[in-house]
Amino acid sequence: MAGDRSKQGELDQEKYDAHENVKIICLGDSAVGKSKLMERFLMDGFQPQQLSTYALTLYKHTATVDGKTILVDFWDTAGQERFQSMHASYYHKAHACIMVFDVQRKITYKNLGTWYAELREFRPEIPCILVANKIDDIQMTQKNFSFAKKFSLPLYFVSAADGTNVVKLFNDAIRLAVAYKKSSQDFMDEVLQELENFKLEQKEEDTPDQEQGDMSKSPSPS
Numbered sequence: 001m002a003g004d005r006s007k008q009g010e011l012d013q014e015k016y017d018a019h020e021n022v023k024i025i026c027l028g029d030s031a032v033g034k035s036k037l038m039e040r041f042l043m044d045g046f047q048p049q050q051l052s053t054y055a056l057t058l059y060k061h062t063a064t065v066d067g068k069t070i071l072v073d074f075w076d077t078a079g080q081e082r083f084q085s086m087h088a089s090y091y092h093k094a095h096a097c098i099m100v101f102d103v104q105r106k107i108t109y110k111n112l113g114t115w116y117a118e119l120r121e122f123r124p125e126i127p128c129i130l131v132a133n134k135i136d137d138i139q140m141t142q143k144n145f146s147f148a149k150k151f152s153l154p155l156y157f158v159s160a161a162d163g164t165n166v167v168k169l170f171n172d173a174i175r176l177a178v179a180y181k182k183s184s185q186d187f188m189d190e191v192l193q194e195l196e197n198f199k200l201e202q203k204e205e206d207t208p209d210q211e212q213g214d215m216s217k218s219p220s221p222s
Contacts, residue, residue: 021071022177023093027086027115028077028100029108033133035076036160037100041170056090063171065178072174091122095184096177098169099153100131103143112147125184127176130155131169 026034038059059074075090097119101108112130119128130153132145148155154172158165 020068020178021073022095022174022181023073023075024096024098024173024177025075025090025094026077026098026100027119028131029102029105029111032100032102032105032108033160034098034100037098037131037133037158037166037169038074038076040160040163040166063174065175070174070178072177085118088122091119094123094126095181096126096173097123097128098131098173099128100133102134103132103157104134104136109145109147116147116151125180127173127180128153129169129173129176132157133160135159135164136161 026038028034035057042059042061057076059076061072061074063070063072075094077086077090099112099115099119101112103109116128119126128151130145130148132155135157136159145155147153156165156169156172158169160166
C-alpha cells in the first residue's frame with residue numbers, strides 16, 4: 001500500500017511539473033458570488049489556498065483538453081475588489097477572465113465598465129466571459145444586457161445556488177484559456193519574454209568573465 005501511495009505521489013508531481021498550465025482570473029464586485037461559483041464547480045475536490053500576502057485565493061484544478069492534462073490555476077479576489085482595483089500581479093500572465101455580476105443588484109452591472117477597462121489595461125487580448133449570476137428568477141435570462149454585445153463578450157446565465165450552467169462556464173473558460181495560450185500574440189507576453197531572454201543572455205555573458213577572473217586568482221604552477 002505504501003508503495004502505491006508513493007507511486008501516486010510521483011504521478012501527481014509529474015503532472016505539476018508539466019508545461020500545460022493556464023491561469024484564469026475572476027473579476028467583479030464584492031458578493032456577486034465569484035467564490036461560490038468556484039466552489040460549486042470544484043465541489044469536494046477544491047483546496048483553496050489563502051495567499052494573504054497577495055490578498056487572493058488560489059484554486060488548483062486538473063482538466064483534460066483534447067486528450068492533454070491541463071493544470072488550471074483559478075485566482076479569486078479575496079476582498080481586493082472592495083477597493084475597485086486589483087494589484088497588477090493579479091493580471092500577470094493570465095490566459096482568460098471570468099467577469100461576474102449579480103443580476104439582482106444593478107450596481108454590480110454598472111461597475112462592469114470599470115473592471116473591464118482595468119482588465120484590458122493589463123491584458124488587452126485575453127478571452128473574457130461575462131457571467132450573470134443568481135438567476136433565481138428565470139425571467140432574468142430574458143433581459144437584454146447590452147454590455148456583452150457592446151464588447152462582443154459571451155454571456156452566461158448561471159446560478160451558484162443550484163449549479164445551472166456552472167460546469168459549462170468553467171469548462172469553456174478552460175478551453176478558451178488553452179486556445180489563447182497556444183496562439184497568444186499578446187504584446188505584454190512578448191515584452192516579458194524579451195526581458196527574460198535579455199536576462200538570460202546577460203547571465204551567459206557574465207559567466208566567462210567570472211571564470212576567467214577565478215583562473216587569474218589561482219596560483220601558477222611552480
